[in-house]
Amino acid sequence: MKAHLLSTADLDREGALQILDTAQELARVADMPIKKMPTLRGRTVVNLFFEDSTRTRISFEAAAKRLSADVINFAAKGSSVSKGESLKDTALTLAAMGADAVVIRHSMSGAPHQLAHADWMDAHVINAGDGTHEHPTQALLDAFTLRNHLADHISAPKQGSVGLDGLHVAIVGDVLHSRVARSNVHLLNTLGAKVTVVAPPTLMPLHNDGWPCEVSYDLDAVLPQVDAVMMLRVQRERMEGGFFPSEREYSQRYGLDERRAALLPDHAVVMHPGPMNRGLEIASRVADSDRSLIIDQVRNGVSVRMAVLYLLLGGNESALSEVNA
Amino acid sequence: MTAVPVVLDASDISRALTRIAHEIVERNKGCANVVLLGIPTRGVPLAKRIAQRLQDIDGTQVPSGSIDITMYRDDLRLKPARALSITEVPVEGVDDKLVILVDDVLFSGRTIRAAMDAVSDLGRPQAIQLATLVDRGHRELPIRADYVGKNLPTAFDEAVHVHLSELDGEDSVVLGRDRS
Numbered sequence A: 001m002k003a004h005l006l007s008t009a010d011l012d013r014e015g016a017l018q019i020l021d022t023a024q025e026l027a028r029v030a031d032m033p034i035k036k037m038p039t040l041r042g043r044t045v046v047n048l049f050f051e052d053s054t055r056t057r058i059s060f061e062a063a064a065k066r067l068s069a070d071v072i073n074f075a076a077k078g079s080s081v082s083k084g085e086s087l088k089d090t091a092l093t094l095a096a097m098g099a100d101a102v103v104i105r106h107s108m109s110g111a112p113h114q115l116a117h118a119d120w121m122d123a124h125v126i127n128a129g130d131g132t133h134e135h136p137t138q139a140l141l142d143a144f145t146l147r148n149h150l151a152d153h154i155s156a157p158k159q160g161s162v163g164l165d166g167l168h169v170a171i172v173g174d175v176l177h178s179r180v181a182r183s184n185v186h187l188l189n190t191l192g193a194k195v196t197v198v199a200p201p202t203l204m205p206l207h208n209d210g211w212p213c214e215v216s217y218d219l220d221a222v223l224p225q226v227d228a229v230m231m232l233r234v235q236r237e238r239m240e241g242g243f244f245p246s247e248r249e250y251s252q253r254y255g256l257d258e259r260r261a262a263l264l265p266d267h268a269v270v271m272h273p274g275p276m277n278r279g280l281e282i283a284s285r286v287a288d289s290d291r292s293l294i295i296d297q298v299r300n301g302v303s304v305r306m307a308v309l310y311l312l313l314g315g316n317e318s319a320l321s322e323v324n325a
Numbered sequence B: 001m002t003a004v005p006v007v008l009d010a011s012d013i014s015r016a017l018t019r020i021a022h023e024i025v026e027r028n029k030g031c032a033n034v035v036l037l038g039i040p041t042r043g044v045p046l047a048k049r050i051a052q053r054l055q056d057i058d059g060t061q062v063p064s065g066s067i068d069i070t071m072y073r074d075d076l077r078l079k080p081a082r083a084l085s086i087t088e089v090p091v092e093g094v095d096d097k098l099v100i101l102v103d104d105v106l107f108s109g110r111t112i113r114a115a116m117d118a119v120s121d122l123g124r125p126q127a128i129q130l131a132t133l134v135d136r137g138h139r140e141l142p143i144r145a146d147y148v149g150k151n152l153p154t155a156f157d158e159a160v161h162v163h164l165s166e167l168d169g170e171d172s173v174v175l176g177r178d179r180s
Helices: A011-032 A055-066 A087-098 A113-117 A136-151 A179-190 A219-225 A247-254 A295-312 B010-028 B043-058 B110-120
Strands: A042-051 A070-075 A101-106 A124-130 A168-171 A194-198 A214-216 A228-231 A268-270 B005-009 B034-038 B065-066 B098-106 B129-136 B147-151 B159-163 B172-176
Touching: A011 A136, A011 A179, A011 A295, A042 A055, A042 A087, A055 A101, A055 A124, A070 B159, A087 A101, A087 A113, A101 A113, A101 A295, A113 A124, A124 A136, A124 A295, A124 B034, A136 A179, A136 A295, A168 A179, A168 A219, A179 A194, A179 A228, A179 B034, A194 A219, A214 A219, A268 A295, A295 B172, B005 B010, B005 B129, B005 B147, B010 B043, B010 B129, B010 B147, B010 B172, B034 B147, B043 B065, B043 B098, B043 B129, B098 B110, B098 B159, B110 B129, B129 B159
Parallel strands: A042 A070, A042 A101, A101 A124, A168 A194, A168 A228, A194 A214, A228 A268, B034 B065, B034 B098, B098 B129, B129 B147
Antiparallel strands: B005 B172, B159 B172
């Protein structure tokens, strides 16, 4: 049975920490004169992107190349998909070409799951964002960034690797459409952090009873209590109007401007998965301030994706296993 | 059950490391340019001990670190992906240095091959040498050690277990059956 990375809800604490610890070691590759290891020589990683993406695709490509894998980029635009090819036929094609892993981004929630379990091909599937469902590697790199930057505020467990125990993280903005929020809520909770999601009622998922987090509609009340605040992008492309009266009003009530950022404790950090709508969910001055980790997130993304590729593809069987498989 | 044969006890290990340190100084006419890199797990404390002895002999502080070779192994695809160990290269780096790799047991030589690849990705040393506490034979590659604590002829299916006080609470080298 092939292992996949489809959702952070499938990761237990041990599995998640294994990825973070591996990423910690691989991070030093970025500082080596030769930024390459022979580990995945001869393996083929296909980037299958049905939705626009810059940083995630580049990040996966850099990660695979640093491990010496061959990378094939497949963008749906201008491909056979725009001629009407189904996901199944695309998968069969990739299988025939000998893909060892497929990194998929798709606008439909569940497409990676379908690809992984439909028996179309024999490759590891990594979810790089599916609809409004999950974006597990983003959550992993967020956790990695938090663990590195807030080490002094995390309570270390009696044994085993350090998680995120004792941290309080706010996830703010368009929670309804955000796969980043969903992946982060599960992973942060698995790693021991307390999570509060903050959103206007119209952008809060109706059925979040099962989410291991608290819910608030008042950003100003939450900010002084948290160690980190993750701002989410307002996803205009998934909205057909009517979620908030105007961008100005959204920005005033839920945007992170300088006044709000000043409510945060001194040590607290600001994160954003990118791309940012500067001036809407986050003010430029805050995004460029000392407490912003936005560039660190991008840098850490490569290390975390290297770790995922190594653990899935590195041995004769994957070190990662799906908990709920 | 028979008692496990102890090949080296604590004082044997100590003497062997002291001799290795003297050989390093003699062969390289000092140790000004030396960087010691231990191969995890047990090469790392051994490298630290040799560094301490070099300082006692020569008065020079010799940098010592560790180099994980997992990502460079040639048998990665034969086993499940495994956890990585820590790589800590001294700030001096390896460029134009005399890098001495330190491991506990030299066996097939494949670990050392991987370590040499790992070092070349870090820079270009002036030379690479190899120190090992035990050389048990059965090489599968054209590799030999420059400094050997003890040559120990073994059967292929025997196991050599090195215990070090930093990790195992005592210093000893024992021979066992069932190589794991």
